[in-house]
Amino acid sequence: MPDPLSRFPRFQLAHLPTPLTEMVRLRAALTERMEPPPPRLFIKRDDCTGLAGGGNKTRKLEFLIGDALAKGCDTVVTTGALQSNHARQTAAAAATAGLRCVLVLFDSVPYEGHAYRGSGNLLLDRILGADIRIEPADADAGAVFARVMAEIEAGGSRPYLVPVGGSNAVGSLGYVGAYLEIADGLDALRIGAARIVHASSSGGTQAGLVTGRQLRGRGPSVTGVNVYRSDTDAMAASIHALACKTAALLGISAPAADAVTLDGRYLGERYGIPTAEMRMAVELVARQEGVLLDPVYTGKGMAGFIAQVLAGDHADVEALVFLHTGGMPGLFAYDGEF
Ligand SMILES: Cc1ncc(COP(=O)(O)O)c(C=O)c1O
Numbered sequence: 151m152p153d154p155l156s157r158f159p160r161f162q163l164a165h166l167p168t169p170l171t172e173m174v175r176l177r178a179a180l181t182e183r184m185e186p187p188p189p190r191l192f193i194k195r196d197d198c199t200g201l202a203g204g205g206n207k208t209r210k211l212e213f214l215i216g217d218a219l220a221k222g223c224d225t226v227v228t229t230g231a232l233q234s235n236h237a238r239q240t241a242a243a244a245a246t247a248g249l250r251c252v253l254v255l256f257d258s259v260p261y262e263g264h265a266y267r268g269s270g271n272l273l274l275d276r277i278l279g280a281d282i283r284i285e286p287a288d289a290d291a292g293a294v295f296a297r298v299m300a301e302i303e304a305g306g307s308r309p310y311l312v313p314v315g316g317s318n319a320v321g322s323l324g325y326v327g328a329y330l331e332i333a334d335g336l337d338a339l340r341i342g343a344a345r346i347v348h349a350s351s352s353g354g355t356q357a358g359l360v361t362g363r364q365l366r367g368r369g370p371s372v373t374g375v376n377v378y379r380s381d382t383d384a385m386a387a388s389i390h391a392l393a394c395k396t397a398a399l400l401g402i403s404a405p406a407a408d409a410v411t412l413d414g415r416y417l418g419e420r421y422g423i424p425t426a427e428m429r430m431a432v433e434l435v436a437r438q439e440g441v442l443l444d445p446v447y448t449g450k451g452m453a454g455f456i457a458q459v460l461a462g463d464h465a466d467v468e469a470l471v472f473l474h475t476g477g478m479p480g481l482f483a484y485d486g487e488f
Pocket residue numbers: 205206234235236315317349350351352353354355356444447448475476477478
């Protein structure tokens with residue numbers, strides 16, 4: 151089919167396609183602990199998108215930066231927690247495109263590790279030249295953005311606001327493309343029924359994948375592991391709403407609400423606070439596969455993936471694909487956990 155994304159402004163940032171590789175040793179380790187054996191296990195390496203440490207935001211930012219440039223903007227503004235991977239990737243994307251970048255980072259995660267407020271993504275944000283504004287957890291976000299946008303405009307610049315996680319319909323287009331890439335990769339391996347499992351947070355990744363499936367009409371189903379909010383049902387509803395907006399942007403029919411499957415069992419106490427299962431998953435995958443996950447997203451996502459596999463939740467498919475969405479710099483901010 152002709153590329154359904156070709157009519158949207160796009161600024162090339164990612165090294166694509168990212169590798170799709172089989173996790174033979176992880177599967178062997180899990181097979182020892184269960185009967186019957188699990189489906190084949192794959193990993194889609196979106197940590198290898200290539201932009202300043204890689205990760206899922208690179209694909210979204212291709213469309214968001216494309217849109218910013220098409221609108222004549224010269225300054226990108228975005229937001230997240232202090233250790234936001236999205237903020238780091240946005241700073242890198244802006245640098246690549248020759249745009250200024252302002253990061254409004256909320257000190258919202260009650261984590262007291264000694265490196266949390268200086269290392270990891272925050273260190274990289276500084277190196278990438280971002281203008282960093284740190285706000286307290288209880289700051290009025292709307293008022294803060296209004297102030298920052300007005301200040302940029304008063305200086306004669308044109309700001310472009312990227313929402314948290316790059317999760318709007320434009321950003322989600324990046325994961326429509328990723329879905330098509332994964333589905334084609336599985337077809338090339340002659341794999342039939344399959345499922346993609348990934349860490350879900352601001353929702354643009356899952357909304358894009360679900361919309362990609364709607365566009366293609368067939369292919370792997372999608373299960374998100376909630377690493378973000380305690381109200382999983384409300385979060386699934388907002389991901390579905392975003393998928394509907396993404397479908398409307400593409401001019402296709404909306405996916406059904408039940409296309410969004412979100413597992414809320416692996417968040418732990420709250421976003422950004424480590425769990426024992428996360429630590430075990432990060433170490434297991436590092437030691438079996440030589441792949442580094444992260445403490446906030448993919449570590450909890452993989453904890454969910456492993457627990458689901460061991461519980462036999464995916465016995466109905468031939469293959470599972472864990473989508474590695476990046477985040478490795480976060481390990482340095484949580485160094486005391488390992
Ligand atoms: C490493 C990593 N994985 C997963 C996610 C979740 O993606 P989304 O916000 O699109 O749900 C994020 C988002 O910040 C992330 O940084």
